[in-house]
Amino acid sequence: MSSHTNDKEEFEGFISDFKQTLHYLFHEKENINKLSLERGLPAEVWHGIMSKTPLSVAIPSEYGGRGAIVKECLSILSAASYESLSLSLTFGINIALFLEPVAKYANDEVKQDIFNRFLQEENMGGLMITEPDYGSDALNMKTYNEEVDGIYRIKGTKHWQGLTGMADYWLIASRRKLNDSDLARDIDFFIADGRIDKQKIVVEELYNNPGLYIIPYGLNKIDIEVPSKFKLNPESTGIKMMLDILHRSRFQFPGMGMGFITRMLDEATKHCENRIVGAGNLLCMDQVQYQLSRIQTAYTICSAMCFKSSSVSGIDHNLAAEGLEANTMKAVVTDLMHESAQTYTQLSGANGYRMEHVGGRGIMDSRPFQIFEGSNEMLYSQIAEMVTRQMRKQKQANLMEYLLTYAPTKESVSHFKKHVDFSINGTIPQRKLVDLGRAIARIICIGYVLEMEAAGFRKDLVENTIKNVQQEVAALISAYHHSSDTQVIVDYKDNSGWYSFV
Known part of the structure; x- marks a missing residue:
């Protein structure tokens, strides 16, 4: 039997075990229909899910993971979303917006420790790009960084980050400060580790989102100091x-x-x-x-x-x-x-x-x-x-x-x-x-x-x-x-109340 078949069978066992675990946790131990209407998941449910190391699919094999193989990542996301879209999005944030960027762009000297904490300590990570005044207009973000003696000071405000107040690590996008008023056009990314005092991010407010109850969203104040080894290295531009x-x-x-x-x-x-x-x-x-x-x-x-x-x-x-x-x-x-x-x-x-x-x-x-x-x-x-x-x-x-x-x-x-x-x-x-x-x-x-x-x-x-x-x-x-050039009529209330025409 080829090793490819072995790998396939081994993964099918892994994903089948994961699905059974989710089914047990969400339908026998707890009721997912009730849990989906509560903020967050109970600690023992999180532990039960994370004890199966689902995020190992996004960690390269040389660091102890399953190899960051796309079909495995998609299979984990799919298994999760059959039971809970919130859980799947939590994994999606961790995989696509933290683990894969770290695997691809982080310095080798910081990767092992980060990946170990995901594999052994059930850690999580997210990405901070969006700002209150610059939603999809990310290139105009105002969060800035400046370097002094190999340490980057990063300051700004971010919001609507999934896993606000819950993630252990954050990837934070910012622009280099050029002078008192100007920021560089390019974008830099830094890894912040919430265990380190100088890298803790302050949650100013948790938002009351109407869907995806399990995932916390909110407003984050950033005023941190990060060593230069935690800066991501782009292949060309940020x-x-x-x-x-x-x-x-x-x-x-x-x-x-x-x-x-x-x-x-x-x-x-x-x-x-x-x-x-x-x-x-x-x-x-x-x-x-x-x-x-x-x-x-x-x-x-x-x-x-x-x-x-x-x-x-x-x-x-x-x-x-x-x-x-x-x-x-x-x-x-x-x-x-x-x-x-x-x-x-x-x-x-x-x-x-x-x-x-x-x-x-x-x-x-x-x-x-x-x-x-x-x-x-x-x-x-x-x-x-x-x-x-x-x-x-x-x-x-x-x-x-x-x-x-x-x-x-x-x-x-x-x-x-x-x-x-x-x-x-x-x-x-x-x-x-x-x-x-x-x-x-x-x-x-x-x-x-x-x-x-x-x-x-x-x-x-x-x-x-x-x-x-x-x-x-x-x-x-x-x-x-079909030709349509309809425009909104801002002062629409004049002469448009039906009652006066009856």
């Missing part, structure tokens, strides 16, 4: 390092989506089989068949994203220039997660509106995924801008002709010929860029599905997925062609 980190994180969103969407599909199907209406069950209804096929489409696309991500997003790849596919994965999978939760809740009727219902809660837990790490509208408009910029460069006006030459769409675009055979001229309003980006992102996803089908994935799911996505792209392109 901005490119930040893009590599954020894009790799977006390539891991399908792992968090996979378990969650599978859970919505399993629960919705079970409910529709068991719910009797008149002479038959809900499954007999045509509209219900359509709704469930939409969740199956989400399942298929998310599977294909995991398949694709496993081969292209490891820490040995630099993803700084892969914005288009990173944006596609993040935006599409989070739309699919939210839609799947909405559909299951709708099919559940009044029961979907219980706080402890996994679909109803899933609506609130999945909603922020469409907002954080770049809101989806912004990412879709960026996708359309990237494509139209390349088209102009190649002096190509016809969208279909371009997509036939573009690697991520050249195999899939034949399924959308009648929708995308048109020319793009002149500047496009932002609202239309969003529609166009949504459509292009879905055509890219069908490319992933076809790649996975070629590797042996079942054909009936693929055929259903293509039909559903064709319908979606047709609607998006129709919206793109």
Whole structure:
């Protein structure tokens, strides 16, 4: 038997044991439906989860981990999100926003101690980029650093960091102070260790977030001193390092989506089989068949994203220039997660509106995924801008002709010929860029599905997925062609009260 087969069997044992542990902790020892409505998890539940060293998947083997293999990282995220989206996001933050950047960019002399604490002491780490006045505008952050005798002083304010007050380590983004008023354009990252007094971060406020209850978010005051060995080393610029980190994180969103969407599909199907209406069950209804096929489409696309991500997003790849596919994965999978939760809740009727219902809660837990790490509208408009910029460069006006030459769409675009055979001229309003980006992102996803089908994935799911996505792209392109220049009327209250016209 080859070592590859041994490795595969060994990992299947590892992940199976982890799933059983989660099931025991969340369904026998405690009730996950109740826990999901409380702030944080009880200490013994955390200990039970972390005793299985799930984060070892993101630690290189030379430091005692499992090797930072993408398919293992995605499998852990998926196993967690089947039971709890909050738990999966906690792992996602640790893996993509702390452990992988440390493995790739930290000094060798600091790695072993950090990784040991993750493996032996159940430590956690997070990333601080977002600031109260500069949300998605990270390049204008005001947190600064200045060096004196090999020690960096870092000062500023950060907020909405997942694991606020809970993480042991933080990766902190800042800009070098040039003089009293100016900061460098480039971005530096430092590792802060909360055990060291001079590196402790003060939590000024914990936010009362309506979903993802288990994860603490808040406002953090930074005034710390960090030795130079804890500064990350970019391959070229700090901005490119930040893009590599954020894009790799977006390539891991399908792992968090996979378990969650599978859970919505399993629960919705079970409910529709068991719910009797008149002479038959809900499954007999045509509209219900359509709704469930939409969740199956989400399942298929998310599977294909995991398949694709496993081969292209490891820490040995630099993803700084892969914005288009990173944006596609993040935006599409989070739309699919939210839609799947909405559909299951709708099919559940009044029961979907219980706080402890996994679909109803899933609506609130999945909603922020469409907002954080770049809101989806912004990412879709960026996708359309990237494509139209390349088209102009190649002096190509016809969208279909371009997509036939573009690697991520050249195999899939034949399924959308009648929708995308048109020319793009002149500047496009932002609202239309969003529609166009949504459509292009879905055509890219069908490319992933076809790649996975070629590797042996079942054909009936693929055929259903293509039909559903064709319908979606047709609607998006129709919206793109429809002329709309509506504007908000700020002083709308004058002469608009219905009562005075009766």
